Amino acid sequence: MSGGEQKPKRYYVGVDVGTGSVRAALVDQSGVLLAFADHPIEKWEPQFNHHEQSSEDIWAACCVVTKKVVQGIDLNQIRGLGFDATCSLVVLDKEFHPLPVNHEGDSRRNVIMWLDHRAVSQVNRINETKHSVLQYVGGVMSVEMQAPKLLWLKENLRETCWDKAGHFFDLPDFLSWKATGVTARSLCSLVCKWTYSAEKGWDDSFWKMVGLEDFVADNYSKIGNQVLPPGASLGNGLTPEAARDLGLLPGIAVAASLIDAHAGGLGVIGADVRGHGLVCEGQPVTSRLAVICGTSSCHMGISKDPIFVPGVWGPYFSAMVPGFWLNEGGQSVTGKLIDHMVQGHAAFPELQAKATARCQSVYAYLNSHLDLIKKAQPVGFLTVDLHVWPDFHGNRSPLADLTLKGMVTGLTLSQDLDDLAILYLATVQAIALGTRFIKEAMEAAGHSISTLFLCGGLSKNPLFVQMHADITGMPVVLSQEVESVLVGAAILGACASGDFASVQEAMAKMSKVGKVVFPRQEDKKYYDKKYQVFLKLVEHQMEYLAIMNDD
Ligand SMILES: Nc1ncnc2c1ncn2[C@@H]1O[C@H](COP(=O)(O)OP(=O)(O)O)[C@@H](O)[C@H]1O
Ligand SMILES: O=C(CO)[C@H](O)[C@H](O)COP(=O)(O)O
Secondary structure (H helix, E strand, O other), rough: OOOOOOOOOEEEEEEOOOEEEEEEEEEOOOOOEEEEEEEOOOOOOOOOOOOEEEEHHHHHHHHHHHHHOOOOOOOHEEEEEEEEEEEOEEEEOOOOOOOOOOOOOOOOOOEEEOOOOHHHHHHHOOOHHOHHHHHHOOOOOOOOHHHHHHHHHHHHHOOOHHEEEEEEEEEEHHHHHHHHHOEEHHHHHHHHHHHOEOEEEOHHHHHHHHHOOOOOHHOOOHHHOOOOOOOOOOOOOOOOOHHHHHHHOOOOEEEEEEEHHHHHHHOOOOOOOOOOOOOHHOOOOHEEEEEEEOOOOOEEEEOOOOOOOOEEEEEEOOOOOOOOOEEEEEOOOOOHHHHHHHHOOOOHHHHHHHHHHHOOOOOHHHHHHHHHHHOOHHHHHHHHEEEEEEOOOOEOOOOEOOOOEEEOOOOOOOOOHHHHHHHHHHHHHHHHHHHHHHHHHHHHHHOOOOEEEEOOOOHHHHHHHHEEEEEEEEEEEEOOOOOOHHHHHHHHHHHHHOOOOOHHHHHHHOEEEEEOOOOOOHHHHHHHHHHHHHHHHHHHHHHHHHHOOOO
């Protein structure tokens, strides 16, 4: 190439399937987002605790957003494609057609969503086995994982679904199959949600013990017997049919995928932090906790050696950063809880009208309203007598108890906008207190965490970010690209293309620090007291349960 000529640019497409929408981005080699698009996806809740989606609807949304972000680009410059998605369960028949996961027989609804809690009896029986694989999910399997859902299908939809099924995919693996025709699964999905071990493979005795011996008999062909590390290139890349659907060229590299939280982790955890005054600058990467906050929040901590944290998923080997063990704490509803509290309040129509009049989101309006009513005190002090326990959808970590319920104490007769704003604040604080609870459990087991790296939809909320800093007492790092989960998906595509030698190299080059939010040390005493009350709330809930169950 002569001196004046520029090297052709290299781009990657990342696709992120969240709970409520699909997003795509065109990303360059330094991790800058050049184009972004999103599209909503359908959700059904046919009965309480049953949550379903459609894999065809999700794929159609992936096509819409991908076509949008590559508009006007020379397609030859797109080198790789990476997918991440929620860890929902997709069911297809032997010819790869959708099968119903519901009593109504509606085959369009062929996805049991990650937050579906239908398989309570199944997960209780699985946990009673005390099988050794349970050590690698924090000691207790979650109802949100795949084994209980598979058992539910076998026990409840034998003829219409189970007997006809040919393929059970985690959603991220469904997407990579749809793009390439390759049925290999990502190590990430299988290790985190399906009890696969990166070192030992499937454990036949587990599946036999829980009543799913069918998988052993057919050598795991329905749930995956070919496993690849995230970022590995799949088959011959994008098929001509998928290329047509997505508006890309056939043959471009497609990566083995990641669960969405894990893609967020890749997108933020490896950034160069020099020059930001952060204590983690002189510490190993294991001092960083990535917190991916969307519909749910996931707390991703890595370690060189396995750490067993009761009630926190993992340790999972190489499920996020290759060569590292991962522990994944979580809160099942966070964004969804904030939306629920705000939208269910009597003053919501007034809030909506006022926010619309100012062309603001309801959250931006509430944040400025809190600033107006706080008087001389810091905003956070408005909840001195209002406390929330946030487990409206059970506790994922560190109590691993799906029977726990939400609690609010400090209600008055008021239902005005001030009341809504303060309840919203107490809910945001409860979620941050939950993060502190998880972080302390991880530290008690051997993690040493000094810095939070936040991403996901909730990281766009400055109040949410500041409360996480103040309540945990740690600085919160936000990425330069607010859509860090998409950077993580693009890192996968970049690795599959061969443009980077390793996931670590791509992480270091493509994730960048944006803003850092430091804790207000002067408020520490107040939040320590809120934390004390927070822990009392759950203690009291358990006491109520004991009283009511006492004959
Ligand atoms: N601009 C914003 N300001 C405040 N909160 C937001 C904003 N955008 C999204 N959220 C919150 O983030 C949540 C959705 O996050 P997102 O990462 O899009 O979810 P998912 O990946 O589960 O689809 C919503 O429930 C909402 O509470
Ligand atoms: O279990 C998870 C990750 O392991 C997530 O909670 C699940 O994938 C949903 O993610 P999101 O809240 O971003 O939609």
